[in-house]
Amino acid sequence: MPFARLATATTPTCHIGLGLAAIGRPGYINLGRDHDLGEDRSVETLRGRTHELLDAAYAQGVRYFDAARSYGRSEEFLADWLSGHPEADDVVIGSKWGYTYTADWSTDAERHEVKDHSLAAYERQRAESQTLLGDRLDLYQIHSVTPESPALTDKELHARLAEAAHRGLTVGFSTSGPAQADAIRAALDVTVDGEPLFRTVQSTYNALETSAGPALAEAHEAGLTVIVKEGMANGRLAAPNAPEELRAVAEATGAGPDAVALAVVLRQPWAGVVLSGAATATQLASNLHAAVVDLTDDQLSRLAALVEEPSAYWERRGELPWH
Numbered sequence: 001m002p003f004a005r006l007a008t009a010t011t012p013t014c015h016i017g018l019g020l021a022a023i024g025r026p027g028y029i030n031l032g033r034d035h036d037l038g039e040d041r042s043v044e045t046l047r048g049r050t051h052e053l054l055d056a057a058y059a060q061g062v063r064y065f066d067a068a069r070s071y072g073r074s075e076e077f078l079a080d081w082l083s084g085h086p087e088a089d090d091v092v093i094g095s096k097w098g099y100t101y102t103a104d105w106s107t108d109a110e111r112h113e114v115k116d117h118s119l120a121a122y123e124r125q126r127a128e129s130q131t132l133l134g135d136r137l138d139l140y141q142i143h144s145v146t147p148e149s150p151a152l153t154d155k156e157l158h159a160r161l162a163e164a165a166h167r168g169l170t171v172g173f174s175t176s177g178p179a180q181a182d183a184i185r186a187a188l189d190v191t192v193d194g195e196p197l198f199r200t201v202q203s204t205y206n207a208l209e210t211s212a213g214p215a216l217a218e219a220h221e222a223g224l225t226v227i228v229k230e231g232m233a234n235g236r237l238a239a240p241n242a243p244e245e246l247r248a249v250a251e252a253t254g255a256g257p258d259a260v261a262l263a264v265v266l267r268q269p270w271a272g273v274v275l276s277g278a279a280t281a282t283q284l285a286s287n288l289h290a291a292v293v294d295l296t297d298d299q300l301s302r303l304a305a306l307v308e309e310p311s312a313y314w315e316r317r318g319e320l321p322w323h
Contacts (some may be wrong), residue, residue, distance in 0.1 A: 002092045002138035002170055003064075003200070003225040003272060011061030012291035015266065018057045018065050018284070019229060019275040023050050025072025027107035029320040031235030036279040043073060043105065049279070050077040056281045058085070060288055064092045064273050066202075066227070068143055069125045070099035070113040075132045082136055093136050094200075094227070096174060097125035098143035098151070112322055117142060117151040119160060126164070140169055141202055144176040145183050152186050162192040165199075172200030174229065178310035180204065181215035188222055202227035205271075207237055207246065207264050207303050211310040220270035227273045228265050233313075234320055237261035238283075243306055249299045255289045262290035264303055 022028050026041035037049075054065065067074040075095055082088060098117050103109035129137055142151045151157060151173070161171045175183045180203050190197045201219045203212045205228045216226050232238045237246060242257035250257040265274045278284035295303075308316075 013061035013288050014063050015271070015273055016062055016262070016288060016291060017227065017273045017275045018053060018062050019277045020050060020065065020067045020074035020078065021071050022277050022279045023053065024067065024074025024077060025101065025103065025112075026105055027103060027109070027112060027322040029234055029317070029322055030277065030279070031241055031320070032238070033279065033323040036283070041107070047073070047077050047080065050074070051081050052281055053278060053284055054078070054081045056284055058088055058091065060285070062288070063090060064094065064227075066094045066275055068096035068099065069128060070096070070101045070143065072101055072103075072105070075129060079132045079136070082133075092138050093133060094139035094141060094172075095129050095133065095137060096141040096143035097122055097129065100125075107322060109322075115144065117145075117149050117154075119154060119157045122157060122160065138170055139172055139200055140164065141172040141174050141200065143174055145173045145187060146175070146177050147179050147182040147186055149183070152183075152190060158190060158192050158197055161197060165197070170199050171197060172202065172224075173198055174202035175212065176204060178211070178314045180212040184212060184215040184219055188219060188224075196222070198224060200225045200227060202229055204228075204230040205265060205268070206231050206233045207261055207306045208233050208308050209310060209313045210307050213268065216268075217270045220272070225272040226270050227275065228271050229275050230277070231262045231265045231274050232258055232277065233261075234317060245302055245306060249295070249303060252299070253293055253295070255293050256286045258283070258286055259289040259293050260295070260303075262287055263293035263295055264300070266290055267295065267300075
């Protein structure tokens with residue numbers, strides 16, 4: 001398992017990863033992108049920004065980097081960085097298949113990505129990822145599995161994924177939507193020749209959306225590495241959008257609301273890796289303070305009051321515009 005490398009790391013930030021969703025393409029649903037990225041979002045500008053963030057993350061102890069086929073040119077940018085940093089042979093590289101990027105480097109496209117969990121989509125995207133990342137790809141995840149996803153029942157797909165796992169690739173899945181817990185539990189039941197297929201799960205969990213928590217604990221107990229995405233709820237838990245209660249707790253700790261939000265997730269005993277979705281080096285530095293934020297029981301109780309109903313949370317997320 002590639003994540004065993006993280007278990008032996010000694011830096012406080014080794015269990016914080018860097019996700020490239022926000023910087024591998026010009027448009028995304030995170031709040032504040034106009035301020036964070038400005039108007040120049042050319043391929044070369046975002047390539048340079050990605051490399052700057054990877055440099056900063058690696059220097060500060062981050063050892064997991066997360067991309068996807070649908071994150072624009074994130075795999076390409078990451079591959080470029082890896083080729084120039086042979087010393088970074090201790091990082092774990094994850095990517096995802098199942099969505100195709102369709103925005104053609106535009107922020108106002110009618111559709112930014114198209115979902116397809118078929119075997120044909122896997123084979124096409126696996127070849128694309130292989131061309132870019134080669135043997136540096138440690139983890140390949142099905143992107144945004146829901147309970148009705150055909151990827152949960154397609155036996156031929158399962159067999160192909162198991163073949164990849166036998167060749168050394170770790171196979172995982174990510175989840176999205178108000179029924180994440182159902183999707184996680186269904187995926188835990190997927191086996192090939194009597195053996196569990198999936199070794200990792202990546203799910204949304206944050207101070208506003210905690211519904212996947214019990215299922216993620218079950219996944220951890222079953223031996224899967226749990227990766228947490230959207231720990232800051234696409235910017236809703238970061239300044240200047242953070243709720244008043246979160247800002248008050250952050251002020252008391254001396255950290256930013258973003259660091260406190262990520263610290264809440266890091267406290268979960270099942271959380272193996274928590275992703276930062278930083279778009280700037282300053283944001284990344286603030287996010288990484290989460291590793292040393294110490295929250296009291298009273299502060300955690302105050303933050304627990306922020307939890308929203310899953311349906312309401314995901315409805316609001318679905319209304320966030322692509323910027």
